[in-house]
Every structure is written in C-alpha cells, then in structure tokens.
Amino acid sequence: MSDREPMTELGPFSDSDADATPWPTALHELRRARLFWLSTVRPDGRPHVTPLLAVWTGGALYFATGDQERKARNLRANDHCTMTTGTNVLDGIDITVEGRAEPVRDPAERSTTADAYESKYGGLLTSPEGTWYGLGDTIRSGKVLLYRIAPETGFAFGKGTAYSQTRYRFQH
DSSP states (O other), rough: OOOOEEEEEETTTOOOOOOOOOOOHHHHHHHOOEEEEEEEEOTSEEEEEEEEOEEETTTTEEEEEEETSHHHHHHHOOOOOEEEEEESSEEEEEEEEEEEEEEEEHHHHHHHHHHHHHHHHHHHHHSSHHHHHTHHHHHTTSEEEEEEEEEEEEEEEEESSOEEEEEEEEEO
C-alpha cells in the first residue's frame, strides 16, 4: 500500500471563494495528529465513538485495541468504520477517513507500524513513565489487535476565513 493520490473535489457546502484542500495538506494533518476518534457500529445498529492513538503509514491509518473492547467486538460484526481528527476550534482543518478496518497479522507490518507509533508518540510509549509504555512491543508481539483502515473516502473540512468541504475518493 502507498500514499496514493485520491481524486479530489470541492464539496457543494463550501464557501463560494473556497478552494479544495489538497491531499498532501490533509495527509500532513493525518500524520501529525495526536488524537483520533473512531466510529463503529454496534451489532444492534447503535453508533459507538471512542478516542484513540493512531498512525498513518504506508497509505493507511492504523490503530490498536484489546480483543474484548467494544470497538473490536463491533468490528468483528461490521468492519466499516470512520476515523476522524482535527481541531476543537473554528479554525484549521478536520479530517475524516472512511473505510474497512482489517486485522493486521503479518509480523513485518506489525513491526513497521509499532515503529511508526514509537516514532510519533515517543516517550508516551517508550518511557517507563509513559501513559502507554510498552504499546509498541505489545503490537509487535501480537498481544493486542492491530487494525488497518485503507481509505475508501475521505473529507477535509477547512475552517477559518473560507469554509470548505473537500471529498477524496480513493481508487482500489
């Protein structure tokens, strides 16, 4: 998988003077974001949203979770999900990525992803005082579920002087 360039179009709810957010700008935001929100669907159809850490690497978003956590149970029944990140103010860019969460079992992919987590979150994962100390090793060992979301559709919501809604369509 790679950081393939999606088809980009400005949405109809954008200001008349707005420009589409270029994919490289959205990709930059995905790579640097520290907190994400994952939306899944419970087996009975009710929505579930939870904050988590995630990394963008190799053209996809990755996240880890425990086998019995609600999001993992939801994804076993329905692998469609949405990952969101952005700002909590009316300026900047919010990004949404829709796709299917696929379990990652390949040891090399798990190791590469663990390296990306440790590089991005640093001492939070690598220092004994870190909140998620040891997560990288847990990902590498397979003691935690690791999911890959290959984007199918994405959105960037530009906020500030001109509001924009950009849609990204990924070819598979």
